[in-house]
Amino acid sequence: MTELISHLRSAVGAxxxxxxxxxxxxxxxxxxxxxxxxxxxxxPASTDEVAAVVRACAAAGxxxxxxxxxxxxxxxxxxDASGREVVLSLTRLNRVRGIDRDxxxxxxxxxxxxxxxxxxxxxxxxxxxxxxxxxxSCTIGGNLATNAGGTQVVxxxxxxxxxxxxxxxxxxxEVWNGLSGxxxxxTGYDLxxxxxxxxxxxxxxxxxxxxxxxxxxxxxxAWAAVPSMQAAVTLLGLAHRHLGAGLTxxxxxxxxxxxxxxxxxxxxxxxxxxxxxxxxxxxxxxAESQEHARSVFERLLEVALEDGCAADxxxxxxxxxxHQLWHIREAIPLAQAxxxxxxxxxxxxxxxxxxxxxAETDALLQREIAGVRLVNFGHLGDGNLHYNVQAxxxxxxxxxxxxxxxxxxxxxxxQVKRFDGxxxxxxxxxxxxxxxxxxxxxxxALSMMQALKRALDPENILNPGRVVAL
Amino acid sequence: MTELISHLRSAVGAxxxxxxxxxxxxxxxxxxxxxxxxxxxxxPASTDEVAAVVRACAAAGxxxxxxxxxxxxxxxxxxDASGREVVLSLTRLNRVRGIDRDxxxxxxxxxxxxxxxxxxxxxxxxxxxxxxxxxxSCTIGGNLATNAGGTQVVxxxxxxxxxxxxxxxxxxxEVWNGLSGxxxxxTGYDLxxxxxxxxxxxxxxxxxxxxxxxxxxxxxxAWAAVPSMQAAVTLLGLAHRHLGAGLTxxxxxxxxxxxxxxxxxxxxxxxxxxxxxxxxxxxxxxAESQEHARSVFERLLEVALEDGCAADxxxxxxxxxxHQLWHIREAIPLAQAxxxxxxxxxxxxxxxxxxxxxAETDALLQREIAGVRLVNFGHLGDGNLHYNVQAxxxxxxxxxxxxxxxxxxxxxxxQVKRFDGxxxxxxxxxxxxxxxxxxxxxxxALSMMQALKRALDPENILNPGRVVAL
Numbered sequence: 001m002t003e004l005i006s007h008l009r010s011a012v013g014a015x016x017x018x019x020x021x022x023x024x025x026x027x028x029x030x031x032x033x034x035x036x037x038x039x040x041x042x043x044p045a046s047t048d049e050v051a052a053v054v055r056a057c058a059a060a061g062x063x064x065x066x067x068x069x070x071x072x073x074x075x076x077x078x079x080d081a082s083g084r085e086v087v088l089s090l091t092r093l094n095r096v097r098g099i100d101r102d103x104x105x106x107x108x109x110x111x112x113x114x115x116x117x118x119x120x121x122x123x124x125x126x127x128x129x130x131x132x133x134x135x136x137s138c139t140i141g142g143n144l145a146t147n148a149g150g151t152q153v154v155x156x157x158x159x160x161x162x163x164x165x166x167x168x169x170x171x172x173x174e175v176w177n178g179l180s181g182x183x184x185x186x187t188g189y190d191l192x193x194x195x196x197x198x199x200x201x202x203x204x205x206x207x208x209x210x211x212x213x214x215x216x217x218x219x220x221x222a223w224a225a226v227p228s229m230q231a232a233v234t235l236l237g238l239a240h241r242h243l244g245a246g247l248t249x250x251x252x253x254x255x256x257x258x259x260x261x262x263x264x265x266x267x268x269x270x271x272x273x274x275x276x277x278x279x280x281x282x283x284x285x286x287a288e289s290q291e292h293a294r295s296v297f298e299r300l301l302e303v304a305l306e307d308g309c310a311a312d313x314x315x316x317x318x319x320x321x322x323h324q325l326w327h328i329r330e331a332i333p334l335a336q337a338x339x340x341x342x343x344x345x346x347x348x349x350x351x352x353x354x355x356x357x358x359a360e361t362d363a364l365l366q367r368e369i370a371g372v373r374l375v376n377f378g379h380l381g382d383g384n385l386h387y388n389v390q391a392x393x394x395x396x397x398x399x400x401x402x403x404x405x406x407x408x409x410x411x412x413x414x415q416v417k418r419f420d421g422x423x424x425x426x427x428x429x430x431x432x433x434x435x436x437x438x439x440x441x442x443x444x445a446l447s448m449m450q451a452l453k454r455a456l457d458p459e460n461i462l463n464p465g466r467v468v469a470l
Numbered sequence: 471m472t473e474l475i476s477h478l479r480s481a482v483g484a485x486x487x488x489x490x491x492x493x494x495x496x497x498x499x500x501x502x503x504x505x506x507x508x509x510x511x512x513x514p515a516s517t518d519e520v521a522a523v524v525r526a527c528a529a530a531g532x533x534x535x536x537x538x539x540x541x542x543x544x545x546x547x548x549x550d551a552s553g554r555e556v557v558l559s560l561t562r563l564n565r566v567r568g569i570d571r572d573x574x575x576x577x578x579x580x581x582x583x584x585x586x587x588x589x590x591x592x593x594x595x596x597x598x599x600x601x602x603x604x605x606x607s608c609t610i611g612g613n614l615a616t617n618a619g620g621t622q623v624v625x626x627x628x629x630x631x632x633x634x635x636x637x638x639x640x641x642x643x644e645v646w647n648g649l650s651g652x653x654x655x656x657t658g659y660d661l662x663x664x665x666x667x668x669x670x671x672x673x674x675x676x677x678x679x680x681x682x683x684x685x686x687x688x689x690x691x692a693w694a695a696v697p698s699m700q701a702a703v704t705l706l707g708l709a710h711r712h713l714g715a716g717l718t719x720x721x722x723x724x725x726x727x728x729x730x731x732x733x734x735x736x737x738x739x740x741x742x743x744x745x746x747x748x749x750x751x752x753x754x755x756x757a758e759s760q761e762h763a764r765s766v767f768e769r770l771l772e773v774a775l776e777d778g779c780a781a782d783x784x785x786x787x788x789x790x791x792x793h794q795l796w797h798i799r800e801a802i803p804l805a806q807a808x809x810x811x812x813x814x815x816x817x818x819x820x821x822x823x824x825x826x827x828x829a830e831t832d833a834l835l836q837r838e839i840a841g842v843r844l845v846n847f848g849h850l851g852d853g854n855l856h857y858n859v860q861a862x863x864x865x866x867x868x869x870x871x872x873x874x875x876x877x878x879x880x881x882x883x884x885q886v887k888r889f890d891g892x893x894x895x896x897x898x899x900x901x902x903x904x905x906x907x908x909x910x911x912x913x914x915a916l917s918m919m920q921a922l923k924r925a926l927d928p929e930n931i932l933n934p935g936r937v938v939a940l
Contacts, residue, residue, distance in 0.1 A: 102703050102822035103853070104710065147656050155715075158654060161631065176914040181820035183852045184628060185892035186617050186667055187899060187911060188937055189919045193663035197656055214711040233572050240574065241684040244757030245625075245715030287714030288766060296758060350651035352572035382653045383573070422655035429657060441657060444646040448926060449659045455925035456918065467658055 001039065004060040008042050011052035016043040026087045029078045030071045036079035038087045045092040047167060047175055047206040054204060055173030057086050063464050064088050066200035068111065068142030071134035076199045076430025076466050077142065090141050093206060099124045105164060105181045107209045110141025126212040129156040133330065141205045147197035149426035154381030155248040155285070160196045167207035168195050171457035179209050194452070199428050200463040202456045216285035218293040221322035222301060224280045224313040225272040229355040232280050232380055234309040236351065239282055242300040249283030250381030251329050257375045260335035261328055268328050272312050281329050336375045336390060341397040343389040343408050347416050348425035351383045361415045365389065368411060369404055384425040387412060413440060429467045437468070471509060474530040478512050481522035486513040496557045499548045500541045506549035508557045515562040517637060517645055517676040524674060525643030527556050533934050534558050536670035538581065538612025541604035546669045546900025546936050547612065560611050563676060569594045575634060575651045577679045580611025596682040599626040603800070611675045617667035619896035624851030625718040625755070630666045637677035638665050641927035649679050664922070669898050670933040672926045686755035688763040691792035692771060694750045694783040695742040699825040702750050702850055704779040706821065709752055712770040719753030720851030721799050727845045730805035731798055738798050742782050750850070751799050806845045806860060811867040813859040813878050817886050818895035821853045831885045835859065838881060839874055854895040857882060883910060899937045907938070
């Protein structure tokens with residue numbers, strides 16, 4: 001291994017091969033579920049250096065764990081405990097290579113922090129719409145490797161839909177320049193989308209060309225109380241019809257989730273939630289003007305109130321009020337942590353089936369596990385729920401989790417399967433769910449995934465054991 | 471081979487295995503460039519029958535050529551002349567399996583004709599936005615296999631962006647049920663997008679779940695004369711800003727292309743083209759109302775006229791006028807055929823570089839080939855040009871083509887390469903361009919494509935030789 005370290009040092013400079021001292025920042029996952037042990041943390045500064053690192057590791061048979069901002073939620077970007085894996089950190093590749101206003105694209109290094117890219121687009125008078133909780137530290141390379149979702153998916157799609165081209169270092173240490181500002185290119189297989197979402201197991205993303213959009217003239221936020229999940233789905237349909245592509249956010253929040261926010265953050269003043277099972281947060285981005293945004297939004301809510309799918313509603317009067325409403329939505333995960341331990345799920349279900357899924361699964365869990373409390377919220381516009389399970393009030397929460405976590409997961413995942421859903425809508429598979437995948441993915445799909453992994457990474461050098469086991 | 475035919479007959483019924491009589495409809499490509507010879511044309515009626523056909527062919531080592539409506543433009547869906555290939559026609563799989571209004575999706579058989587799907591969506595009060603010239607006979611399976619583009623890409627994307635899930639028969643004759651109404655699903659590699667655009671070389675698409683959209687309240691069309699290609703690009707930027715996602719079409723047409731329409735179809739009365747090098751056709755789909763659509767459209771054109779990027783403009787007063795404007799755009803290919811033989815290209819270039827590309831390539835061709843005439847038009851909003859080359863007026867056009875076609879292609883493709891473009895934006899590779907690909911695709915990309923082909927179709931049974939040679 002000394003030879004490998006020395007090759008890595010000559011590839012990226014000795015200062016950027018870390019083997020001693022506190023490497024916890026690279027070895028511990030975001031939610032602090034695991035702490036691994038890296039052979040080394042290597043921090044190349046260019047695509048060519050990444051390629052040299054991959055070639056050195058491949059020659060030595062050392063597994064590589066690509067890492068961006070290390071904010072992933074499925075233990076996909078940290079080393080295992082073997083001490084054999086090399087963490088390949090991309091954060092020094094942090095240059096915006098160029099912004100093309102006429103083409104509405106931005107070409108960037110993989111290690112750029114998401115928030116910096118939002119800002120770079122804004123500075124050019126444009127919008128880069130990807131937005132998620134970790135945006136202050138996650139990198140675009142990580143967003144691409146995990147096909148991150150976020151709050152604007154209902155309008156702009158996942159990270160996949162925002163990407164036009166990639167630069168990738170292959171498992172053989174070759175550079176594929178697939179950077180493209182093209183919106184149409186039918187010259188062969190879709191390599192781009194194969195790397196997106198593959199969590200560093202097929203290649204190392206080093207650069208990307210991303211789509212930009214005009215900045216909307218106005219963005220308005222509304223809050224509606226709805227009498228049922230079915231009513232929320234009906235309201236979503238009305239919102240699509242009235243706002244068209246102006247609908248940029250549609251979040252649903254269960255009453256218990258909101259009650260936790262009200263309890264732990266009373267200063268946030270949660271509106272309209274006390275007499276209804278769900279509230280909905282809607283966002284409307286308008287290409288025209290503030291006045292126009294307000295008039296179509298008010299018309300929508302008028303129709304929804306007449307229809308009965310909304311029981312009550314308010315439109316934020318100004319930006320401050322809009323931020324307050326979003327703040328409530330974003331405070332749910334914090335409030336549930338304040339309340340105590342809980343079991344998290346990141347699932348998706350066809351939108352039309354969500355009401356039945358929630359009714360059945362709520363009842364099932366309450367029947368099976370006495371006192372269990374359901375913190376249900378998420379991106380209803382995308383069919384994506386964070387369907388979380390909170391330990392019963394009082395009692396020993398740790399003991400509850402130890403006893404019930406596996407069982408709760410199985411109950412929820414089996415329901416997801418029955419409803420043709422996904423056990424990981426946004427967060428990916430990583431190490432955390434790699435063992436679960438064979439139960440919830442078809443044999444045919446799994447065997448194709450294995451064949452693809454073997455085809456592109458025959459030595460199983462890239463993030464081995466994550467996503468798909470060979 | 472008698473044994474294979476007998477297996478095929480028991481798989482789909484003797485009536486649906488055609489080996490005699492006139493098979494020209496399946497053996498000749500759409501543009502009648504080639505006539506192949508099939509061992510048999512097999513017409514299964516279900517996914518299971520498709521799987522049985524694939525297994526029978528695989529066991530016999532007989533290559534399979536999947537075929538939809540046979541409207542492809544790159545000789546990708548017809549058999550070669552060997553008499554060894556089995557044409558697998560999907561047209562009897564023509565059922566709409568279901569429409570899910572709340573989920574905004576439609577699940578359909580691969581053999582459904584595109585126009586029937588547009589109609590099925592309309593009957594449900596929704597929009598299926600894929601639209602292209604061959605829609606009366608092309609099938610959705612073919613659209614998916616070739617990742618078809620069309621006229622609405624600037625708003626809704628290519629066929630890829632409209633697809634949420636696939637059902638595919640693998641090269642081993644297994645059925646992968648990847649039909650999904652999910653908008654978020656990060657459980658492993660993106661198999662869906664690997665099959666989309668692979669032109670039947672990796673698997674046989676038998677079904678798909680496609681996105682639907684609300685129908686716009688109003689659709690308006692405008693026509694603008696622009697003083698240069700750069701002005702057209704500037705107008706495109708203004709249109710994005712003013713119309714947001716309301717911009718559903720942005721077509722550019724060169725003066726010579728329009729003069730051919732005026733010459734051969736004088737009744738179409740081409741507006742505003744006589745004093746400018748290009749005209750632009752814009753379409754605005756509005757979620758709100760006819761009045762609103764008109765007011766934002768007129769505002770856009772006002773700004774464009776002030777800016778100078780538009781020299782003159784008209785908004786269609788009614789649907790008839792709008793159809794007339796689109797008719798002019800659609801008449802260009804017909805008018806150039808009336809004018810005589812020509813060399814067609816389907817290229818894409820980053821939008822920002824199109825003005826320089828056209829200026830340079832126009833000059834290059836005129837310098838290299840005396841009297842050559844350029845019929846340039848296309849989907850500027852997507853960076854996609856049909857940059858066609860018409861033989862000089864008078865003279866022997868056939869002789870001109872025989873002498874110059876290869877040279878013209880090379881000149882244009884080399885320019886495309888210099889401008890980081892694609893030699894096939896919409897139409898794919900098929901047999902027609904498979905030989906060209908190695909010159910215009912990187913070695914690294916090609917070798918990954920070959921590895922993927924070997925991984926999923928190790929016996930090279932599916933559409934061999936198309937797209938990528940092994």
